[in-house]
Amino acid sequence: MADIKIEIDGQIVNAKAGETLIAVTDREGISVPRFCYHKKLSTSASCRMCLVDIEGVPKPQTSCSTPVSDGMKIHTQNDKAKASQKAVMEFLLINHPLDCPICDQGGECELQDVAVEYGSDVSRFSEGKRVIAASDIGPLIQTDMTRCIHCTRCVRFGSEIAGMMEMGGTGRGEDLKIEPFLAQGITSELSGNMIDVCPVGALTSKPFRYELRSWQMASVDSIARHDLTGSNIYAQTYKGQVKRVVSGDNEAVNETWISDRDRFSYEGLAHENRLLAPQIKVSGQWKEVEWDVALDFAVKGLNKHVLNNRKAHQLGGLASNTATTEEFYLMQKLLRELGCENLDYRLNINNLEQAIELASNIKLEELESIDYALVIGSNLRLEQPMINHRLRKAQLAGAQISAVNVKAFDYNFKTNHSTVAPQEIATLLAGILKCILEKQSIELPAYLAHVSSGELSLELADKLLNAESSVIVLGEHIVNNAQAAGIAQLVTEIAKRVKGATLNVSMTANALGAQHANFVPTSSGMNANEMLKADMRAFLLLDVYPEYDFHHASSAIEALSKEDVFVVSINSFNNDVIAKYADVLLPMAAMYETSGSHININHDIQSFKAVVQAPEEAKPAWKILKVLADLLELPGFHYENSTQISGELAHQSVHEHNQNSALALNAKSTKIETIWMHSAYHSDVLLRHAKSLSMSKIGQTNIASMSASTAKELSLKEGDYYLGVPVDITSDMADGCVFVSSNQATMGGLQ
Amino acid sequence: MISDNAKKQIDTWIAKYPEGRQSSAVMEALKIVQAENENQLSHDTIQAVADYLNMPGIAAAEVATFYENYNHQPVGKHIIRFCHNISCMLNGSDDLIAHLETKLGVKTGEVTKDGLISVKKVECLGACVGAPMFQIGDQYYENLTTDKIDDIVDGLK
Numbered sequence: 001m002a003d004i005k006i007e008i009d010g011q012i013v014n015a016k017a018g019e020t021l022i023a024v025t026d027r028e029g030i031s032v033p034r035f036c037y038h039k040k041l042s043t044s045a046s047c048r049m050c051l052v053d054i055e056g057v058p059k060p061q062t063s064c065s066t067p068v069s070d071g072m073k074i075h076t077q078n079d080k081a082k083a084s085q086k087a088v089m090e091f092l093l094i095n096h097p098l099d100c101p102i103c104d105q106g107g108e109c110e111l112q113d114v115a116v117e118y119g120s121d122v123s124r125f126s127e128g129k130r131v132i133a134a135s136d137i138g139p140l141i142q143t144d145m146t147r148c149i150h151c152t153r154c155v156r157f158g159s160e161i162a163g164m165m166e167m168g169g170t171g172r173g174e175d176l177k178i179e180p181f182l183a184q185g186i187t188s189e190l191s192g193n194m195i196d197v198c199p200v201g202a203l204t205s206k207p208f209r210y211e212l213r214s215w216q217m218a219s220v221d222s223i224a225r226h227d228l229t230g231s232n233i234y235a236q237t238y239k240g241q242v243k244r245v246v247s248g249d250n251e252a253v254n255e256t257w258i259s260d261r262d263r264f265s266y267e268g269l270a271h272e273n274r275l276l277a278p279q280i281k282v283s284g285q286w287k288e289v290e291w292d293v294a295l296d297f298a299v300k301g302l303n304k305h306v307l308n309n310r311k312a313h314q315l316g317g318l319a320s321n322t323a324t325t326e327e328f329y330l331m332q333k334l335l336r337e338l339g340c341e342n343l344d345y346r347l348n349i350n351n352l353e354q355a356i357e358l359a360s361n362i363k364l365e366e367l368e369s370i371d372y373a374l375v376i377g378s379n380l381r382l383e384q385p386m387i388n389h390r391l392r393k394a395q396l397a398g399a400q401i402s403a404v405n406v407k408a409f410d411y412n413f414k415t416n417h418s419t420v421a422p423q424e425i426a427t428l429l430a431g432i433l434k435c436i437l438e439k440q441s442i443e444l445p446a447y448l449a450h451v452s453s454g455e456l457s458l459e460l461a462d463k464l465l466n467a468e469s470s471v472i473v474l475g476e477h478i479v480n481n482a483q484a485a486g487i488a489q490l491v492t493e494i495a496k497r498v499k500g501a502t503l504n505v506s507m508t509a510n511a512l513g514a515q516h517a518n519f520v521p522t523s524s525g526m527n528a529n530e531m532l533k534a535d536m537r538a539f540l541l542l543d544v545y546p547e548y549d550f551h552h553a554s555s556a557i558e559a560l561s562k563e564d565v566f567v568v569s570i571n572s573f574n575n576d577v578i579a580k581y582a583d584v585l586l587p588m589a590a591m592y593e594t595s596g597s598h599i600n601i602n603h604d605i606q607s608f609k610a611v612v613q614a615p616e617e618a619k620p621a622w623k624i625l626k627v628l629a630d631l632l633e634l635p636g637f638h639y640e641n642s643t644q645i646s647g648e649l650a651h652q653s654v655h656e657h658n659q660n661s662a663l664a665l666n667a668k669s670t671k672i673e674t675i676w677m678h679s680a681y682h683s684d685v686l687l688r689h690a691k692s693l694s695m696s697k698i699g700q701t702n703i704a705s706m707s708a709s710t711a712k713e714l715s716l717k718e719g720d721y722y723l724g725v726p727v728d729i730t731s732d733m734a735d736g737c738v739f740v741s742s743n744q745a746t747m748g749g750l751q
Numbered sequence: 752m753i754s755d756n757a758k759k760q761i762d763t764w765i766a767k768y769p770e771g772r773q774s775s776a777v778m779e780a781l782k783i784v785q786a787e788n789e790n791q792l793s794h795d796t797i798q799a800v801a802d803y804l805n806m807p808g809i810a811a812a813e814v815a816t817f818y819e820n821y822n823h824q825p826v827g828k829h830i831i832r833f834c835h836n837i838s839c840m841l842n843g844s845d846d847l848i849a850h851l852e853t854k855l856g857v858k859t860g861e862v863t864k865d866g867l868i869s870v871k872k873v874e875c876l877g878a879c880v881g882a883p884m885f886q887i888g889d890q891y892y893e894n895l896t897t898d899k900i901d902d903i904v905d906g907l908k
Contacts, residue, residue: 170817181808
């Protein structure tokens with residue numbers, strides 16, 4: 001686009017030919033009122049509020065839909081422009097109720113702001129106003145459609161960004177209503193963004209309803225930590241409580257959108273199950289005590305059980321993947337100073353010998369410009385919503401996307417979907433690699449000699465070879481595949497051959513932070529699963545909830561509950577399971593209550609401050625670990641704030657993992673494989689306590705999907721339960737496997 | 752939900768548009784399905800049309816609720832489609848609609864007890880020159896008066 005000069009209100013400004021006038025005025029900081037225009041959505045020019053006067057054009061023009069051209073002279077403030085804007089405002093206010101005092105949008109309402117500037121204080125309209133009956137569109141969004149001004153931002157958000165058109169305009173003229181068609185209401189995993197884009201009080205946050213006025217709250221920027229994106233957010237607080245979360249802008253990370261999970265998880269902070277005071281177990285009875293008593297008890301217990309007898313190798317440290325990078329770092333430093341190498345955050349993996357090692361070497365923004373993506377083993381839309389959003393943008397721009405999953409998941413963009421049983425994934429990938437090597441006339445390694453490339457392998461190999469830029473995305477459903485490590489190696493190999501990128505979404509939350517902080521055992525230490533089997537004397541746990549976090553849930557609980565095993569458990573929430581095995585409970589600050597950093601898929605280290613103070617006696621985990629280290633008389637823990645830890649961490653070199661250089665595929669499993677995934681709104685402890693999310697359709701997900709033949713083999717029918725989860729027999733599933741998506745604990749499930 | 756016959760008819764409309772643009776046939780598809788369902792569309796039939804054309808239900812509902820040709824309530828054998836837009840209104844359509852309602856003993860949107868006639872207010876039918884006017888079937892009746900309306904309605908069987 002050519003550079004041109006235009007004149008706005010007598011001021012010469014530079015612009016690109018063809019860009020819209022409103023984009024120029026926004027860039028130049030010239031205020032033009034608008035309702036329907038949104039920089040990330042298509043132009044509808046329906047509200048007419050942005051009318052301006054352009055010299056030589058008889059009628060005022062909408063600046064959101066007028067492309068600029070060289071020499072254009074625009075007046076945004078002259079009589080003609082002002083008169084048009086005023087007239088539009090008067091029309092918009094005809095049907096809009098003047099109920100600002102009881103409207104949740106009051107104080108942060110675009111209509112209110114513009115009305116103050118352009119509106120008249122007296123209405124000439126004496127007829128009846130239009131009223132629209134209230135409707136319930138789900139637990140997250142409160143509607144009051146009488147206030148709707150038909151800007152259609154929510155409708156366009158649904159069809160253009162969320163990829164599912166749920167809202168629409170029905171009726172005509174004064175009967176036009178913005179509403180969802182389906183009785184189930186709004187179900188998108190990004191639905192909360194409709195609240196942010198709504199310029200009036202028609203769509204507001206339901207959990208936040210009637211809570212506070214926007215000006216009463218302090219808005220603090222923070223980072224959401226439920227997935228690999230680390231979306232930028234603003235946490236809005238009042239009297240030490242997070243009251244609402246809204247999206248922040250960061251083009252490189254989340255643009256301007258956030259997932260519902262990031263938006264509504266704060267509700268869990270005030271849950272009654274929060275652990276609020278240190279507790280110790282004395283002769284089987286829990287007792288609330290002061291911090292120094294609890295810490296002293298913990299230190300004495302650790303000394304007695306392991307340290308005094310030089311048995312640090314019988315101590316184990318386990319942490320949840322939601323910890324901050326600083327917490328991971330401090331905990332591994334503490335354990336290693338004690339001479340303990342047994343530490344792990346990879347709790348949900350069946351066989352850590354087969355742990356996935358795969359690089360993520362493409363940035364979120366770059367995902368948009370790929371022309372081919374192969375997604376393996378991921379229901380990306382629910383598991384990593386913002387990564388899915390970037391791929392969707394790539395697809396809309398013309399990229400082809402293939403998905404290889406056990407189930408035909410509902411992606412919100414066009415995919416070539418193949419359902420493949422977990423047992424066959426490695427063979428499929430080996431087949432792809434073989435095709436590629438053959439086409440590139442490269443000698444085949446031994447392990448590919450007996451692989452036969454099926455039709456699907458050929459097709460996917462062709463697509464990868466023909467793509468200018470490709471990415472292979474490996475998801476969480478693969479972590480417990482019997483051949484997981486081999487699959488990851490094949491993916492790396494294939495990507496190398498086609499000069500494509502890889503994206504490892506087989507882990508989530510702050511798993512990259514854990515790796516960065518070396519929170520993985522070296523060869524002399526035990527991994528999570530080994531610890532469960534070994535003769536341990538003590539455990540230090542950081543926000544671990546074994547009934548959900550562990551793949552081997554009941555073995556974990558058993559190992560922790562063993563007699564004479566001393567368990568120091570640092571937790572943000574309490575429950576009966578923890579109470580049974582722990583000896584000391586130390587209450588920790590949850591998300592939003594602690595400072596630290598999160599590492600996202602771009603490898604951006606995004607740091608955040610504590611937004612609110614932890615309730616009652618709860619303390620940030622880094623402080624607990626620091627004091628614990630001091631009391632254990634370990635050197636080098638003189639930190640005053642988490643930034644000092646980050647500083648030290650920055651100079652730390654990351655251990656290279658022993659990569660198996662020779663690729664050897666493990667034998668494939670022959671039994672029916674079960675993939676257990678927590679539903680998207682139950683993937684970490686804060687989410688599990690967020691009330692409104694749990695009530696939403698995604699939060700209610702609890703099904704065990706299987707094909708008819710698998711069901712027959714398992715002697716199950718519709719209405720039965722599989723591992724405690726209702727059976728869903730569907731033709732969308734590959735044979736020989738079950739896909740569980742559940743909001744329940746893994747307890748009693750997989751072993 | 753959609754009969755094979757209706758599907759066949761809809762397919763001929765889909766064929767008129769470029770591949771992948773089957774949703775362009777939504778207006779005809781709704782019309783065809785409505786004709787098979789006692790001249791009205793329900794939530795479910797709209798969803799069925801949307802599914803058949805691979806478009807969101809709400810997008811089909813937007814079309815079905817925008818145009819007056821689609822009925823969302825039971826209708827009579829004859830539908831009197833009374834224009835109430837500006838030209839007709841200025842020429843007295845409000846009074847004539849009231850007269851019609853009294854005569855038939857129904858409100859607009861309702862059906863007479865014998866199921867013969869229903870009255871519907873519609874947007875401009877492009878016959879302002881003959882305002883006030885209404886449409887029954889394919890026939891326009893213009894320059895209406897109370898007497899003229901009585902004659903027309905009495906003639907409906």
